[in-house]
Amino acid sequence: MDTKRTFRDEAGVEGREHLIAKPEAELSTINDEENWSPEIGRPSRQxxxxxxxxxxxxxxxxxxxGLLIAxxxxxxxxxxxIRAGMQDCPQQAGGDYTNKGPIFTTEVTQWKANPDFVPLNATSFLDPRIQAKWETLYPPGAAFVGGPGSDDIYNSTSVTHQLHxxxxxxxxxxxxxxKSPxxxxxxxxxxxxLTCVDYIRQAVMCAGDVAIEPRGENGKLATVNNINSFNGHHVCKDYGQVQDYxxxxxxxxxxxxxxxxxW
Structure with missing residues (x-):
């Protein structure tokens, strides 16, 4: 009699333990299911x-x-x-390639014929007054120093060489x-x-002036002549600054x- 009671009690205890443990297992299953998407067992976004x-x-x-290295x-x-550009190009077109010279101010200028420099007559061009006028474009003190037989190294300057x-x-x-002697x-x-022609050719190409020169007068077409061939407006260095330098x-x-x- 006692044995049966004991058996029943043990069976009852095991049943109660089973009932108590079962919710914990189900809770674990529920938690796992929360981390999975209902669609084909994928993990949730979270x-x-x-x-x-x-x-x-x-x-x-x-x-x-990696970002720092990039x-x-x-x-x-x-x-x-940037360095390659600095080595290939001087600071200013027509400047010293060593970049030691200054940056000159530029200005928009319209050229014009000037008979004081270039009279349209060969005899007049040989007048000493014309040479004196051209020499005003030079800095004071211009003189030939050095040359063959001299210990001095002679360096000319391009702008005055071009004028020469x-x-x-x-x-x-x-x-x-x-036929002047x-x-x-x-x-x-x-x-x-002809040597001077070749030198000036390269000087013109170096400057690369792309100013537009209207061919006409007062906004109308006209035959090109000694006057309207100077119609263009050019971006030029301030020549006064060049002379001062x-x-x-x-x-x-x-x-x-x-x-x-x-000569």
Whole structure:
């Protein structure tokens, strides 16, 4: 009798324990189901977000290091391009390629014919007053220093060399046309003239002036003549500043200037 009672009691205890444990298992199952999407067993968005955050935190140093390397590489490429541009181009067109010279102010200028410099007559061009007028374009103190047999290194300056060439070309042309004995380089003036043509050709290409020159007068079509061929507006250096700079350079002994009539 006692044995049966004991058995029943034990069975009852086990049943109660089973009933108590069962809700815990079901609760665990419910929690697992909350982390899964009802669609084909996929993890929920919340679970995915947590996983991404964990991975991002773990490899954050790798991301930042890669980004830093990319930025440094980009800066190096940009700096290389800037330096290459600085080496290929001077500070200002027509400037000193060593970048030691100043940056000159530019101004918009309309050219015009000036018979004080270039009279339209060969005989008049040979007048000493014309040469004196051209020499006003030079800095004071221009003189030939150095050359063969001298210990001094002679360096001319391009702008005054160009002026010299244009003036000498005009003088050779005028002397040949008028049969004047006062001709530059009498034994080889032809080669001298053509050398200057080649020099001025390259000077013009270097300047690369792309100013528009209207062919006409007062907004109307007209035959090109000695007046309306100067209709263009050009962006030019302030030549007064150029002269002042060259004057200082000559005065301080930093450069020489080829004389206008050197031949």
């Amino acid at each position: 679970s995915k977000s947590r996983t991404c955050l964990v991975v991002l935190k773990e490899y954050w140093w790798l991301y930042t290091t 930025l440094i590489s980009l800066e190096l490429v940009i700096w290389h391009d 060439c244009v003036y000498i070309m005009g003088k050779i042309f005028s002397a040949v046309l008028t 006062n001709i530059p380089e009498p034994d080889d003036y032809e080669a001298y003239f 060259l004057t200082e350079q000559v005065r301080d002994g930093l450069r020489n200037i080829m004389p206008l009539d050197d």
